[in-house]
Amino acid sequence: MAGLPSRELALMQSSTHPQAGRYPAGGLAFPHRDLTGIGQLARHEILYLLDEAEQWVELNRQPKKKTDLLNGLTIINAFFENSTRTLLSFEIAGKRLGADVVNMHAATSSVKKGETLIDTAMTLNAMRADAIVIRHASSGAVRLIAEKVDCPVLNAGDGQHEHPTQALLDALTMRHALGLPVGSDLNGLKVTICGDILHSRVARSNILSLTALGADVRVCAPPALMPAEIEAMGVTPFFDFDAALKGANIVMMLRLQQERMSGQFIPSPREYRHLYGLTPERLARAEPDAFVMHPGPMNRGVEIDSTVADHPTRSLITRQVEMGVAIRMACLEVLTRRARGVPGWEAEGVPA
Numbered sequence: 001m002a003g004l005p006s007r008e009l010a011l012m013q014s015s016t017h018p019q020a021g022r023y024p025a026g027g028l029a030f031p032h033r034d035l036t037g038i039g040q041l042a043r044h045e046i047l048y049l050l051d052e053a054e055q056w057v058e059l060n061r062q063p064k065k066k067t068d069l070l071n072g073l074t075i076i077n078a079f080f081e082n083s084t085r086t087l088l089s090f091e092i093a094g095k096r097l098g099a100d101v102v103n104m105h106a107a108t109s110s111v112k113k114g115e116t117l118i119d120t121a122m123t124l125n126a127m128r129a130d131a132i133v134i135r136h137a138s139s140g141a142v143r144l145i146a147e148k149v150d151c152p153v154l155n156a157g158d159g160q161h162e163h164p165t166q167a168l169l170d171a172l173t174m175r176h177a178l179g180l181p182v183g184s185d186l187n188g189l190k191v192t193i194c195g196d197i198l199h200s201r202v203a204r205s206n207i208l209s210l211t212a213l214g215a216d217v218r219v220c221a222p223p224a225l226m227p228a229e230i231e232a233m234g235v236t237p238f239f240d241f242d243a244a245l246k247g248a249n250i251v252m253m254l255r256l257q258q259e260r261m262s263g264q265f266i267p268s269p270r271e272y273r274h275l276y277g278l279t280p281e282r283l284a285r286a287e288p289d290a291f292v293m294h295p296g297p298m299n300r301g302v303e304i305d306s307t308v309a310d311h312p313t314r315s316l317i318t319r320q321v322e323m324g325v326a327i328r329m330a331c332l333e334v335l336t337r338r339a340r341g342v343p344g345w346e347a348e349g350v351p352a
């Protein structure tokens, strides 16, 4: 708890929350209305969301998976870009918490008739949503919407900027795979992230989250797909995948984001696989028990081979999907506490 202001430390002592003693009490444990990025969060706020998700991991493994905590609340998932995992898991998360969940797909909405992002946001706000989940192709679009509406806004991926719930579910997946207890950070874990780092909001959010949790993060990409001055984010860049894998405990693969590329960034998928694809031979260069992760969707045979992606003990890819529902339940439950009048969470004027 080093570094917490004394007022927060004092409040911790009087908390009745199950996490009392580990986090600031009440709303001070997570003093944000919105979840727009990992960059807005302190280390203890990331850990708070991970710890809150543990109860939902347990519930989701039961035959009956429903609570009524969010009864009467309306959650709108407004997706202006395609999604399978994020959209479905936010929908399942809201429904398991008892909320009414509606999905707005831009492809079949009035966006197609030229409606602006702000007008769409004002329309959703007028329907008195209690939380809005947004995915948008433009970096910063989620923050823009958050400034226009009266309810919590959650970023489900905005352009090349951030995908905060992906980074949270990835950290929770690592904690579970490593058998680390509630409250643990990822101190000393060696994580290699390989792929299209330049265009990846998943890479950006994971770098912010993993470095905050104490992991040793290496990023690996062809020179054209490596952001300039990435070292400033506290990571070590590699262009040689074999070197980046040495000693890695976690290997996180990313797809080439063709939809964000203008021009030719790689010679060919075949050449890319040769240099940066995760094959069984290449995985052998990491630690013998290293785990493999991928946020999906995967391009099998390009950035990852099927024998690695489907490995029964080394691949965490389906575990990531499982943790995604729990993390999104935690985020929705925590961010709606003020609207639900949860004691200690009613304070006005919490920072965004």
Ligand code: CP
Pocket: 082, 083, 084, 085, 086, 087, 157, 163, 166, 295, 296, 297
């Ligand atoms: N990982 C991820 O964001 O997947 P979707 O695009 O399917 O939501």
